Amino acid sequence: MPETSRRHLLLGGAAVSAGALLTACTSNEPKAQDAAPAGSAAPAADDKPGTPVTIGFAGPQADHGWLNAINDNAERRAKKYSDVTLEITEGSNDTATQIGQVQTLINKKVDVLVILPADGKALTQIGLQAMKAGIPVINLDRIFASPQAYRCWIGGDNYGMGLNAGNFIGERLKDKPNATVVELAGMDSLELTKQRTQGFDDALKNYPNIRKVARQAADFTVESGQAKMAQLLQAQPKFDALWNHDDDQGVGALRAVAQAGRKDFLMVGGAGAKSAMDAIKADSSVLKATVLYPPTMAASAIDLARALGQKKGVGGMSELEIPASITLYSAVVTKENVDEYLPTGFS
Known part of the structure; x- marks a missing residue:
């Protein structure tokens, strides 16, 4: 990308x-x-x-x-x-x-x-x-x-991806006191990852009740998504929303979520994979939206x-x-x- x-x-x-x-x-x-x-x-x-x-x-x-x-x-x-x-x-x-x-x-x-x-x-x-x-x-x-x-x-628009993901999450959590979010980023060596994170952080500035409490960088693969999401879930026993930069690594992230039995937050993905859209349509998981690339x-x-x-x-x-x-x-x-x-x- x-x-x-x-x-x-x-x-x-x-x-x-x-x-x-x-x-x-x-x-x-x-x-x-x-x-x-x-x-x-x-x-x-x-x-x-x-x-x-x-x-x-x-x-x-x-x-x-x-x-x-x-x-x-x-x-x-x-x-x-x-x-x-x-x-x-x-x-x-x-x-x-x-x-x-x-x-x-x-x-x-x-x-x-x-x-x-x-x-x-x-x-x-x-x-x-x-x-x-x-x-x-x-x-x-x-x-x-x-x-x-x-x-x-x-x-x-990588910045726009993060911005729109942050605004979607912000609107969903704007009435929740002390809301917390986590981020499953892509590869930190890539400028695009930095842009997506910057857009997300800038959007959250509009919602003073929301705080980002953790961030993990993955590698745009199913395996990395699963491993890094498992680490996030273990380190953060409670949060309200997740912004995942990439739907391919999101497949692994959802596996980790299912294995942990977690249903207490909403997830926003990125890119627009058919698997993500199917999951959004079925409305049977924490994945509630994906931001297109x-x-x-x-x-x-x-x-x-x-x-x-x-x-x-x-x-x-x-x-x-x-x-x-x-x-x-x-x-x-x-x-x-x-x-x-x-x-x-x-x-």
Whole structure:
């Protein structure tokens, strides 16, 4: 997941992707398709093909539910367009390998590149190289160190995730004296984890009756979620709410909660996994909400790349060019609205 900054253009709207805007990226706007598969963006469809565009896609290694959904969204979206050819690399979390893969795409002279870098800072030079070679880059989620390394950045709002999770919990506990909360964070070595925590802490400042009493960092895996949650439960025999940064590690966290027989608090997850949405809909566990970090951004990145290749702007906006940056909104999914967001849930 990404190392993003809050300096980007905020486009408020549901995390079913920037679909309403971006599927109209070109004048040959797609017509409606069948319902999208779970974990994918609102459907793009094809009417008249435009200028053929070859898009090079360098994505991550699919070793996490969210990352797998990123790759799936990109491939599915590209297949919707008869005028798009997708040159896709084998995903890698190794920076040297990914640099080599992007270099190959540059040598093939693709029209546009979509890159979710394993490490934004480490891959900045290859982004710069592509841009200097006249190949525009859509920087997906993990941001390059220089804005000159990409034409457009699109990604999620890590600070907004924490902020919205904190506000949801705050509203649920605002009338409870001396309420306490705990946090199951992601990897503390990642900037995104710090941003999610900062957003959460800033939201809690609006609720003086609520105090955060514990925090554990996990590793975005089921196993780490279970182990770290077990430690939290043992150290904190009573608290009122839990903010968990990631739904994959949340699977393990829920296992630890069930094993401990705890039902005395509410839990808010993060990212938008289908398993989390199913649990929210069933309303049979402590999980009451999840804050989205939509992998549908990869489908929107393909829309943007197609628009760039066809020299089009974004439908619904007056400008002739696509934006320089787009930050997706971190919607809160609850029992009341889960049916709306279920189609975007990823496995």
